[in-house]
Amino acid sequence: GLSGGLHGQKVVLITGCSSGIGLRIAVMLAEDEKQRYHVIATMRDLKRKDNLVKAAGDLYSKTLFVAELDVCSDESVKQCINSIKDRHIDILISNAGIGLVGPVESIPMDEMNNVFETNFYGSVRLIKEVMPDMKNRRAGRIIVISSVMGLQGVAFNEVYAASKFALEGFCEGLAAQLLSFNVTLSMLEPGPVHTEFELKMIQGMKEKEWPSVDPDTVNYFRNFYLPGAVDIFEILGQTPDHIAKRTMSVIEASNPHFHNLTNPLYSPILALKYADETGCLSVQAFYCMLFTLRPLMNVGMPVLKYLTFGFMRKWRISPN
Ligand SMILES: NC(=O)C1=CN([C@@H]2O[C@H](COP(=O)(O)OP(=O)(O)OC[C@H]3O[C@@H](n4cnc5c(N)ncnc54)[C@H](OP(=O)(O)O)[C@@H]3O)[C@@H](O)[C@H]2O)C=CC1
């Protein structure tokens, strides 16, 4: 069965565990020395479970169990939650998500819908199904994998950022409501993380044609944004392991925070938004870093490095 593990074990359900961050969180919790967690690692397509099963090794069927769950389907979510003993979930980790990069004018509306259906409604659907039981029991933890792009937009990622902004707004309201039921809700806001997400975001974009987009925009995207994004991942990229450790510390905290930014090197970029309430500072700085500084003298990235490493080095903070 999916649950009914050792006495006193916490039941954890995680979405999107076929790869990346979800896979690492599932395995790390299953590897807990004190075996405190009964992990239900879910994915939409069980044919993709091999990497997870291999990473879990001996723990598969001991502390880690695999189940099917597609966050885009009401039926799939209900079926999975109903299959759990007493529908009892102590810790819910909403991780499943997809990226979307490229000039807005080239993206069909149904692709935008799919991103919202997965990243926003996918989390909403899951939380809506699990939350009433947590409220009833007056206990529970919900952790949502958001993104720095849930707090600050990035050029050519408009729709992805919007889906994560939506999630942040939804969860900020809910977190306050849930406190009176002793249920905590926390967001994780990672910057770039080396997963399949990165491959899809960068590799997948290099060969792509943009027939319906004007040449200037295509030029900005291909020759300014993409190399910039490659640099950002190279300079700031974290491992899924880092995000899993951070998730673990949120789970174990007695009073978990609502926002949990995982990458101290990204914080100075985010600080631009909060340093100037008119919004001009961050919009202008992004414009300069992306379109003017970088190509002119190839100083865009040094500026970024100064913003991040320059400020942070003296406090000896590293991305991993
Ligand atoms: N990598 C990064 O730079 C960052 C990622 N994030 C967020 O982290 C989360 C995990 O992404 P990451 O591990 O990097 O990327 P991956 O692409 O490696 O993993 C995404 C996971 O989500 C799953 N998924 C997609 N659609 C659905 C669905 N409808 N139902 C269930 N599962 C689904 C994928 O399954 P399948 O294998 O079937 O496609 C996969 O298991 C996402 O929410 C992402 O937005 C946040 C900040 C930075």
Ligand SMILES: CC1=C(/C=C/C(C)=C/C=C/C(C)=C/C=O)C(C)(C)CCC1
């Ligand atoms: C190119 C470029 C940028 C790109 C940032 C990127 C690419 C961030 C990626 C974040 C991810 C992948 C989050 C996932 O959820 C900045 C710093 C905004 C400004 C300078 C130029």
